Amino acid sequence: MGAMIKHIDIKGVQIPVVFEEQKSLPILNLQLVFQNSGYIQDKNKSGLASLSSKLLNEGTKELGATKFAEKLDENAISLSASTGFETFVIELSSLKEESQKGIELLNSLLKSPNFTQNTLDKLKTMQTGSLKRKENDFDYVSQNQLKSLLFRGTALENAASGTIESISKIELKDIENFISQIVCLENLIIVAGGDFDLKEFENLVKPLLETLNVGKKIELEKINFTSKKEEKTLIKQTEQAYIYFGSSFNVDSKDEENYKAKVASFILGGSGFGSRLMEEIRVKRGLAYSAYGSISINKSHSYFNGYLQTKNETASEAEKLVSQIVAEFVNKGVTKEELDAAKNFLTGSEPLRNETLSQRLNRAFTLYYRGLSPDYSEKELEKIQNLKLDDLNKYIKSHNEINNLTFSIVRK
Numbered sequence: 001m002g003a004m005i006k007h008i009d010i011k012g013v014q015i016p017v018v019f020e021e022q023k024s025l026p027i028l029n030l031q032l033v034f035q036n037s038g039y040i041q042d043k044n045k046s047g048l049a050s051l052s053s054k055l056l057n058e059g060t061k062e063l064g065a066t067k068f069a070e071k072l073d074e075n076a077i078s079l080s081a082s083t084g085f086e087t088f089v090i091e092l093s094s095l096k097e098e099s100q101k102g103i104e105l106l107n108s109l110l111k112s113p114n115f116t117q118n119t120l121d122k123l124k125t126m127q128t129g130s131l132k133r134k135e136n137d138f139d140y141v142s143q144n145q146l147k148s149l150l151f152r153g154t155a156l157e158n159a160a161s162g163t164i165e166s167i168s169k170i171e172l173k174d175i176e177n178f179i180s181q182i183v184c185l186e187n188l189i190i191v192a193g194g195d196f197d198l199k200e201f202e203n204l205v206k207p208l209l210e211t212l213n214v215g216k217k218i219e220l221e222k223i224n225f226t227s228k229k230e231e232k233t234l235i236k237q238t239e240q241a242y243i244y245f246g247s248s249f250n251v252d253s254k255d256e257e258n259y260k261a262k263v264a265s266f267i268l269g270g271s272g273f274g275s276r277l278m279e280e281i282r283v284k285r286g287l288a289y290s291a292y293g294s295i296s297i298n299k300s301h302s303y304f305n306g307y308l309q310t311k312n313e314t315a316s317e318a319e320k321l322v323s324q325i326v327a328e329f330v331n332k333g334v335t336k337e338e339l340d341a342a343k344n345f346l347t348g349s350e351p352l353r354n355e356t357l358s359q360r361l362n363r364a365f366t367l368y369y370r371g372l373s374p375d376y377s378e379k380e381l382e383k384i385q386n387l388k389l390d391d392l393n394k395y396i397k398s399h400n401e402i403n404n405l406t407f408s409i410v411r412k
Helices: 048-056 064-074 096-111 117-134 138-150 164-169 172-182 198-209 258-270 276-283 312-332 336-348 350-354 357-369 376-385 389-397
Strands: 004-010 013-021 027-035 078-083 087-095 188-194 230-235 240-248 291-297 302-311 406-411
Touching: 004 198, 004 357, 013 198, 013 357, 027 096, 027 357, 048 078, 048 087, 048 117, 048 172, 064 096, 078 096, 087 096, 096 198, 117 164, 117 172, 138 230, 138 240, 138 302, 138 406, 188 198, 188 357, 240 312, 258 276, 258 291, 258 312, 258 336, 258 376, 258 389, 276 291, 276 302, 276 312, 302 312, 312 389, 312 406, 336 350, 336 376, 336 389, 350 357, 350 376, 357 376
Parallel strands: 013 188, 230 406
Antiparallel strands: 004 013, 027 087, 027 188, 078 087, 240 302, 240 406, 291 302
């Protein structure tokens, strides 16, 4: 059938529901997506959203983590919370025959999370241990160093998992306040599918939704930044140089020309072998095992970013080469052969991106969340197929800001 957008009225709030009925499997897949509620809301408490989601995975106050997990396992129910930059998500999946039990367990979790000091202390210890181990994960270190440079002074500056210092300062009341603020009807988008018709699904979830507070809608904060040509190198005992790079890419998530960015991104660095970065850096010069770059377009921000690993002694050469490749890409654009190859792949692989219920629901949610029409993907493919070389190269040339590359390097 394909996913559809409906609304459920709860306490006078129209809750958007991204829904697809699928009779082939007797399952329920439910996501409660609280928008504008990810680690963009950490403010001066870096790691708060991440720690809050982990606490919701610790069961109820009455049962505790172990007994709650046993209840889930007994009924083959999966229930978890996670956070992104813009969203806080609670996901439930089960067989249809256990869906009522799953909703009841989710309801009990939201009514009485395991907000205890012992639980928080355990999670903080685990998070601190994880962060200490990541001090020697130089991909992680270089990537976060890039974020701190590229997004300086914005909510994207800090890592989602926080720092050892910031985690130590988070208190139980911070998590209680965070959860009570974001988990509310005004912030909610429901994404669901399975062996239910819409009326059945409404009857199943209404009792759960009616226990949530109306709350106050959190407005999305736009992340405005301008990249600069700069570099920061961190010296570590490592056999490889870890090079991450990024720059501004000034577009809006609803821009009608974003299909051109998708094609340009694929050709420059997103297609693996055959992309400019991979061909010039690995194939022709053997400077790296892999080299990638992509344009990321989000509701709150958009930017270009990429990475590679190379030998310590060739780090400077690789960095200069990335800048040269990007500059030439902007100035001269792409070839007809590159455009044709991109068209063939992007249109030919489309069915693979739309095979499963989860893929279709995620796509439908993303389109709705960004304010795009449900048939946007089909229109985008048609535009890509009809894209002319001159139009693409004019578009690429108009985004000269991509040349202002910021580099983060960890090397010996």
